[in-house]
Amino acid sequence: MQRYDRQYLADSIRAVVSELRVGLSQGGDVREFSADDVMARVHERLAAEDGSRPRRIVNATGVVLHTNIGRAALAADAVEAVRQAASGAIDLELDVASGRRGDRESWVRRDLAALTGAPAVSVVNNNAAAVLLALNSVAEGREVIVSRGELVEIGGSFRIPDVMAKSGAVLREVGTTNRTHPRDYAEAINERTALLLKVHTSNYRIVGFTCDVDLSALVAIGRERGVPVMEDLGSGALVDLSSFGLPREPVVRERVEAGADVVTFSGDKLLGGPQAGLIVGREDLLGRIADNPLKRALRCDKMTLAALAATLRIYRSSPHLSSELPTLRWLTRPPEEMEALGKACLVGLRTALGPAYDLEVIDDESEIGSGALPIETLPTKAIAVGHPDRSADAIAGSFREADPCVLGRIRRGRFVLDLRCIVDASELIPNFSGAS
Ligand SMILES: *Cc1c(COP(=O)(O)O)cnc(C)c1O
Numbered sequence: 001m002q003r004y005d006r007q008y009l010a011d012s013i014r015a016v017v018s019e020l021r022v023g024l025s026q027g028g029d030v031r032e033f034s035a036d037d038v039m040a041r042v043h044e045r046l047a048a049e050d051g052s053r054p055r056r057i058v059n060a061t062g063v064v065l066h067t068n069i070g071r072a073a074l075a076a077d078a079v080e081a082v083r084q085a086a087s088g089a090i091d092l093e094l095d096v097a098s099g100r101r102g103d104r105e106s107w108v109r110r111d112l113a114a115l116t117g118a119p120a121v122s123v124v125n126n127n128a129a130a131v132l133l134a135l136n137s138v139a140e141g142r143e144v145i146v147s148r149g150e151l152v153e154i155g156g157s158f159r160i161p162d163v164m165a166k167s168g169a170v171l172r173e174v175g176t177t178n179r180t181h182p183r184d185y186a187e188a189i190n191e192r193t194a195l196l197l198k199v200h201t202s203n204y205r206i207v208g209f210t211c212d213v214d215l216s217a218l219v220a221i222g223r224e225r226g227v228p229v230m231e232d233l234g235s236g237a238l239v240d241l242s243s244f245g246l247p248r249e250p251v252v253r254e255r256v257e258a259g260a261d262v263v264t265f266s267g268d269k270l271l272g273g274p275q276a277g278l279i280v281g282r283e284d285l286l287g288r289i290a291d292n293p294l295k296r297a298l299r300c301d302k303m304t305l306a307a308l309a310a311t312l313r314i315y316r317s318s319p320h321l322s323s324e325l326p327t328l329r330w331l332t333r334p335p336e337e338m339e340a341l342g343k344a345c346l347v348g349l350r351t352a353l354g355p356a357y358d359l360e361v362i363d364d365e366s367e368i369g370s371g372a373l374p375i376e377t378l379p380t381k382a383i384a385v386g387h388p389d390r391s392a393d394a395i396a397g398s399f400r401e402a403d404p405c406v407l408g409r410i411r412r413g414r415f416v417l418d419l420r421c422i423v424d425a426s427e428l429i430p431n432f433s434g435a436s
Contacts, residue, residue: 236265
């Protein structure tokens with residue numbers, strides 16, 4: 001009763017007693033009714049409920065941006081900004097100099113505009129919200145032209161045709177799955193057309209006999225006919241990843257320079273910040289977005305904005321992006337560093353697992369994740385964990401049940417721990433007590 005609320009405790013005890021009663025009425029053993037047995041069950045139940053809070057996971061999957069475990073890890077400055085925003089009052093909507101009401105996007109506006117070259121910006125809950133809000137603000141009740149090759153579905157029920165329908169805009173498909181030509185767009189434009197939409201095919205590639213209309217060609221058509229062009233970039237990068245030796249992903253600034261009137265992208269994919277949807281582009285169109293009542297429903301909270309502001313500050317001002325941003329640090333991790341870390345882990349893992357396990361540092365492939373660059377993989381180092389009598393699934397289960405939970409992956413029938421996102425050797429040596 002020192003640890004738990006009285007009513008909560010009473011409810012838990014009643015639930016346990018009721019379970020025992022049901023068990024007994026179905027022929028259970030009355031000897032289970034000692035006070036110690038009942039209390040043990042109550043403790044078990046309370047511990048299980050305590051354990052239903054967020055659990056730390058060691059990401060040994062090799063997927064740097066894994067949606068199921070929270071995508072990007074924040075930079076240290078962003079974590080500190082969240083802590084500060086969460087723990088007390090801050091100038092969220094207050095202009096400290098004048099003492100008047102301020103605007104909650106003021107923390108991010110200047111840096112986001114400078115980093116993307118766009119005159120106006122807006123931030124919402126995630127990129128799905130950004131697409132919904134932009135379509136609703138610019139094209140409600142009117143037509144939006146999209147290539148059939150770009151009717152993307154992102155995991156978790158984001159589908160362009162469905163978001164379009166909810167936005168109140170009318171989808172006008174043109175071209176075919178593999179080929180869409182400039183004339184397909186040009187011929188579909190009419191007095192009801194509000195927007196030409198390009199969607200980055202983040203999580204798939206169409207290869208073979210293909211052709212699509214690149215952004216500058218689409219912008220040329222839009223300019224000629226007076227129709228704005230929007231691009232959903234999905235991940236979108238603020239810097240050119242190829243300058244870090246990584247596969248290239250579209251850079252937001254280049255899309256703005258190529259003439260996109262509105263560009264939307266995620267905060268927690270390659271950008272490496274918190275979950276957010278970023279909208280940048282033309283002043284008049286962003287003005288319509290700002291005035292839309294939906295914007296209020298989709299806006300970000302103070303912790304998200306604090307984390308995003310700190311992340312953008314790093315992009316804007318730091319000369320050491322790849323050491324400050326965990327996402328970039330992990331994507332660019334040198335193999336020698338991972339190999340040394342793997343060797344350092346072997347000793348501790350042998351002790352934790354016992355002699356029956358085979359452990360080996362191997363070459364493997366990591367993924368970027370979140371649908372970014374679906375085809376390209378990054379060469380990595382991993383530890384393969386085998387056992388003569390245990391399946392890869394069973395070993396994976398033991399690592400998941402350990403404290404903290406270690407999430408690896410199964411590769412060609414073996415359980416492997418990818419070292420790419422592991423910071424310290426001790427992370428991979430979990431406590432297996434309670435695990436089989
Ligand atoms: C990921 C993605 C989205 C959804 O972004 P969230 O931030 O996850 O809501 C939308 N469009 C494209 C092309 C994407 O890749």
